[in-house]
Amino acid sequence: MTDIVVTAKPTAPATATKARVRARSRIGFSWLVPLLYILFLLVPIYWLLNMSFKTTNEILGTFSLWPREFTFANYQRILTDSVWYNGYINSITYATLNTVISVSVALPAAYAFSRYRFLGDKHLFFWLLTNRMAPPAIFALPFFQLYSSVGLFDTHIAVALAHCLFNIPLAVWILEGFMSGVPKEIDETAYVDGYSFQRFFFKIFIPLIAGGIGVAAFFCFMFSWVELLLAKTLTSVAARPIASVMTRTISISGYELGMLAAAGALTIIPGAIVIYFVRNYIAKGFALGRV
Amino acid sequence: MARIDLVNLAHSYGTRPRADGDYALKTIDLSFKAGGAYALLGPSGCGKTTLLNLMSGLLTPTQGSILFDGVDVTERTSEERNIAQVFQFPVVYDTMTVYDNLAFPLRNRGVSGEALDSRVRKIADMLGLTASLNQPARRLTADAKQKISLGRGLVRPSVSAMLFDEPLTVIDPQLKWQLRSQLKQLHRQVATTMIYVTHDQTEALTFADTVIVMFDGRIVQIGTPEELFERPNHTFVGYFIGSPGMNVLPAAVEGAVAVVAGHSIPLDRQYEKSSAKTEIGIRPEFVHLAESGQGVPVRIKRIDDVGRYKLARVTLGTLPLNVMVGEDAKLSGDTGSVQFDPRRLHVYRDGELVDGRV
Amino acid sequence: MDKTVNNRAWFMVLPVLVVMAFNAVIPLMTVVNYSVQESFAGNVFFFEGTKWFEQVLHSDRFHASLLRQLIFTGTILAIEIPLGVAIALAMPRKGPWVSVCLVLMALPLLIPWNVVGAIWNIFALPSFGLLGRAINGLGISYNFTRDVGAAWFTLILMDVWHWTSLVVLLAYAGLMAIPDAYYQAAKIDGASRWSVFRFIQLPKMRRVLTIAVLLRLMDSFMIYTEPFVLTGGGPGNATTLLSIDLVKIALGQFDLGPAAAMSLIYFLMVLAMSWVFYTVMTRDEARA
Numbered sequence: 035m036t037d038i039v040v041t042a043k044p045t046a047p048a049t050a051t052k053a054r055v056r057a058r059s060r061i062g063f064s065w066l067v068p069l070l071y072i073l074f075l076l077v078p079i080y081w082l083l084n085m086s087f088k089t090t091n092e093i094l095g096t097f098s099l100w101p102r103e104f105t106f107a108n109y110q111r112i113l114t115d116s117v118w119y120n121g122y123i124n125s126i127t128y129a130t131l132n133t134v135i136s137v138s139v140a141l142p143a144a145y146a147f148s149r150y151r152f153l154g155d156k157h158l159f160f161w162l163l164t165n166r167m168a169p170p171a172i173f174a175l176p177f178f179q180l181y182s183s184v185g186l187f188d189t190h191i192a193v194a195l196a197h198c199l200f201n202i203p204l205a206v207w208i209l210e211g212f213m214s215g216v217p218k219e220i221d222e223t224a225y226v227d228g229y230s231f232q233r234f235f236f237k238i239f240i241p242l243i244a245g246g247i248g249v250a251a252f253f254c255f256m257f258s259w260v261e262l263l264l265a266k267t268l269t270s271v272a273a274r275p276i277a278s279v280m281t282r283t284i285s286i287s288g289y290e291l292g293m294l295a296a297a298g299a300l301t302i303i304p305g306a307i308v309i310y311f312v313r314n315y316i317a318k319g320f321a322l323g324r325v
Numbered sequence: 326m327a328r329i330d331l332v333n334l335a336h337s338y339g340t341r342p343r344a345d346g347d348y349a350l351k352t353i354d355l356s357f358k359a360g361g362a363y364a365l366l367g368p369s370g371c372g373k374t375t376l377l378n379l380m381s382g383l384l385t386p387t388q389g390s391i392l393f394d395g396v397d398v399t400e401r402t403s404e405e406r407n408i409a410q411v412f413q414f415p416v417v418y419d420t421m422t423v424y425d426n427l428a429f430p431l432r433n434r435g436v437s438g439e440a441l442d443s444r445v446r447k448i449a450d451m452l453g454l455t456a457s458l459n460q461p462a463r464r465l466t467a468d469a470k471q472k473i474s475l476g477r478g479l480v481r482p483s484v485s486a487m488l489f490d491e492p493l494t495v496i497d498p499q500l501k502w503q504l505r506s507q508l509k510q511l512h513r514q515v516a517t518t519m520i521y522v523t524h525d526q527t528e529a530l531t532f533a534d535t536v537i538v539m540f541d542g543r544i545v546q547i548g549t550p551e552e553l554f555e556r557p558n559h560t561f562v563g564y565f566i567g568s569p570g571m572n573v574l575p576a577a578v579e580g581a582v583a584v585v586a587g588h589s590i591p592l593d594r595q596y597e598k599s600s601a602k603t604e605i606g607i608r609p610e611f612v613h614l615a616e617s618g619q620g621v622p623v624r625i626k627r628i629d630d631v632g633r634y635k636l637a638r639v640t641l642g643t644l645p646l647n648v649m650v651g652e653d654a655k656l657s658g659d660t661g662s663v664q665f666d667p668r669r670l671h672v673y674r675d676g677e678l679v680d681g682r683v
Numbered sequence: 684m685d686k687t688v689n690n691r692a693w694f695m696v697l698p699v700l701v702v703m704a705f706n707a708v709i710p711l712m713t714v715v716n717y718s719v720q721e722s723f724a725g726n727v728f729f730f731e732g733t734k735w736f737e738q739v740l741h742s743d744r745f746h747a748s749l750l751r752q753l754i755f756t757g758t759i760l761a762i763e764i765p766l767g768v769a770i771a772l773a774m775p776r777k778g779p780w781v782s783v784c785l786v787l788m789a790l791p792l793l794i795p796w797n798v799v800g801a802i803w804n805i806f807a808l809p810s811f812g813l814l815g816r817a818i819n820g821l822g823i824s825y826n827f828t829r830d831v832g833a834a835w836f837t838l839i840l841m842d843v844w845h846w847t848s849l850v851v852l853l854a855y856a857g858l859m860a861i862p863d864a865y866y867q868a869a870k871i872d873g874a875s876r877w878s879v880f881r882f883i884q885l886p887k888m889r890r891v892l893t894i895a896v897l898l899r900l901m902d903s904f905m906i907y908t909e910p911f912v913l914t915g916g917g918p919g920n921a922t923t924l925l926s927i928d929l930v931k932i933a934l935g936q937f938d939l940g941p942a943a944a945m946s947l948i949y950f951l952m953v954l955a956m957s958w959v960f961y962t963v964m965t966r967d968e969a970r971a
Contacts, residue, residue: 067769074844075848078791095811145695146695150687150688150689160961162703165707167953202699204898208853212860212891219414245856245860249852252789277795294798295798295802305789305790313781313786403867408871412868477872
């Protein structure tokens with residue numbers, strides 16, 4: 035009836051002999067595109083680093099691709115002055131706080147927008163985005179009054195909450211976008227298989243939207259990190275962000291470009307660490323059928 | 326339709342496999358007759374999807390070769406192999422109508438005009454999609470989308486094989502039944518080689534003429550549904566097939582007697598004595614339970630009503646045993662005695678079936 | 684997708700609403716308050732109705748900065764979105780280079796905006812900057828502090844450098860979220876590379892692209908720090924975009940009224956444009 039030939043006891047496969055390495059070398063030049071782009075991005079950064087190792091006189095006095103008088107002085111001043119490194123710590127603190135708050139609060143809301151229809155849902159969704167549309171300058175004074183009146187002036191949490199103004203809408207929008215890419219059938223299959231909502235959400239759903247979480251977290255951190263106006267307005271000493279330190283210290287001692295460059299170079303590091311941590315989330319594929 | 330031969334085929338997902346454990350699919354040699362309906366059945370992780378993807382060309386094997394009608398296609402792409410595959414989740418082109426979805430594979434091969442139109446309509450008719458031909462594909466229900474996926478496979482006039490990777494996973498239970506029978510019908514109509522991967526034995530046993538049971542990257546048994554039911558080659562196949570599965574009891578077997586928990590059970594063949602791990606297996610259908618009388622005494626733990634029959638859960642000593650009893654069997658009390666049909670008793674050494682002498 | 688109607692979903696949205704009400708609604712009311720009043724010496728307010736709105740809307744100065752702003756936003760959208768998508772498509776999908784690419788691409792986004800402006804200011808100086816020297820070295824006369832064309836060129840180049848990575852990151856994450864099965868099915872159907880892009884990648888990236896477009900639209904419309912540090916709005920007012928103009932009016936004249944009115948008009952414009960883009964880009968999502 036059927037002609038089948040089966041080896042009775044499958045033996046361990048012979049190792050290297052027939053190992054076939056598929057030479058699927060993509061002889062395309064597509065790798066050239068990201069490479070050129072990254073080079074383009076790195077040139078001004080190299081210039082920044084270049085400036086950070088020079089004295090201000092040299093920066094404005096001569097043109098040189100490499101510091102003629104290589105100096106660590108800029109970095110030294112920053113890393114040894116407590117005002118400076120506290121600035122970094124403060125900024126890292128409120129940016130991280132903000133990221134955690136924004137993403138956590140946004141997750142259930144995004145799920146609701148993605149899976150359910152409810153009264154006013156479309157308008158609410160768009161309204162969220164409108165909060166990113168006003169220049170923060172408008173909110174500076176009202177925020178100052180508001181946060182002072184509840185006794186939160188000059189705290190990390192104040193800045194973290196204030197930044198929620200523009201970060202929560204962003205997080206909701208990004209997360210909703212990724213959640214909508216996951217077919218609702220997966221939810222239903224999980225319920226049929228006996229998962230409770232919490233187990234489903236954390237064990238199945240979140241891994242599937244990992245890319246969205248990674249991107250949302252990184253963007254929240256980034257936008258909070260670079261935001262100047264509100265952070266300066268709501269703090270004075272205890273929670274002073276690095277951006278504030280930079281502009282104040284520098285203006286007092288004159289326009290110290292070398293210091294500014296060194297400080298700028300150092301501000302890249304925390305964010306680079308954040309994206310390094312979420313890189314796997316962003317690059318994660320979504321393999322259907324492994325549920 | 327094509328005959329498919331797998332020669333010395335094995336696959337590992339790692340780059341430098343050394344030990345057996347690195348291989349998702351251990352070496353197999355297998356042939357699929359042209360036009361046959363096959364099922365690859367097994368639990369998650371047994372290698373069935375790997376095998377399917379190797380055949381379709383989505384994976385290139387670490388070792389071995391694949392032949393379609395005698396031609397080595399191991400290095401060829403899926404398109405070149407001319408196979409069709411239906412996935413676990415419905416894959417449709419969202420921006421196109423149902424018609425365009427079905428027409429897509431043909432257009433990519435340069436078919437157009439009247440030939441294209443008649444072919445698309447014929448397949449749509451076969452699948453019951455004619456009414457929704459002009460609708461955007463993304464608005465349809467999951468089972469309709471799976472039909473579209475199926476249609477894209479069928480629409481190509483000379484497909485070498487159709488491969489199904491657990492296609493009914495997201496379908497509603499009541500529609501599952503419908504689609505299952507439609508697939509069987511389809512096979513009769515289209516007569517292409519069809520290979521169906523699933524972990525659900527009902528699907529496998531209804532659809533296929535030949536079922537290939539897999540476990541841990543190896544083929545455990547191949548046969549018709551009847552053969553698998555009546556003569557499982559391994560205790561695993563016994564467990565897996567049948568609902569409930571076969572009872573497996575450790576025993577000492579010598580001559581024509583098996584001793585289980587101190588009780589003797591007659592066998593209808595002679596067996597050599599052996600020091601290997603020995604078990605006997607018998608399906609609940611072939612165990613007879615009575616209130617009293619001849620046979621091995623058991624305690625009745627529970628009787629489940631499954632509708633057409635009742636399932637008695639008993640213990641022989643400390644060993645659990647499932648017995649099928651008729652709807653109107655009268656059983657009271659918590660003891661009884663069971664008799665085993667000796668023609669249906671199988672002996673397994675180290676998990677494998679051994680044949681006794683008559 | 685078919686969404687189920689469930690009004691209790693409001694509970695899931697509640698945390699977001701609480702935070703946003705605190706941050707957005709309350710302060711906004713303060714602003715609206717200012718925009719319809721006139722102030723002398725900061726503490727005395729007179730209700731003036733729509734006088735400020737009319738004044739702003741009819742001023743030539745406003746029209747000029749609006750035009751500049753529209754040109755700026757239009758240009759950078761036309762460059763950054765396609766460029767970002769192209770780069771995301773060309774990026775490796777797995778392997779060690781992915782991490783390297785992602786981290787390096789994220790760097791420009793992390794630099795405080797005033798530092799960005801400062802870097803490019805020095806970088807583009809004809810005398811001491813690498814870019815300035817390079818372009819002049821090619822024979823093209825280039826001085827962004829004096830030439831309008833050079834100023835715009837530098838401004839746009841700086842924005843592309845700064846923000847394209849945002850589009851790349853979003854597009855890349857969106858691409859990675861496309862299940863393998865689609866690519867496999869397309870392979871089996873014999874689809875060409877272009878078909879795969881057109882019928883699978885682009886449709887599935889639609890939501891992510893909407894976010895990218897809206898973000899860049901809004902942020903570029905409100906951009907302040909980088910162009911201010913780069914050119915100060917000059918030469919003359921050649922690169923005085925809307926927010927730079929707004930701050931000049933508010934700070935220079937200490938007139939809260941017109942400033943607040945302008946802010947509101949500004950906000951409404953961004954709102955209107957975003958609404959249009961949003962509706963157009965998601966129109967197919969609307970279900971009967």
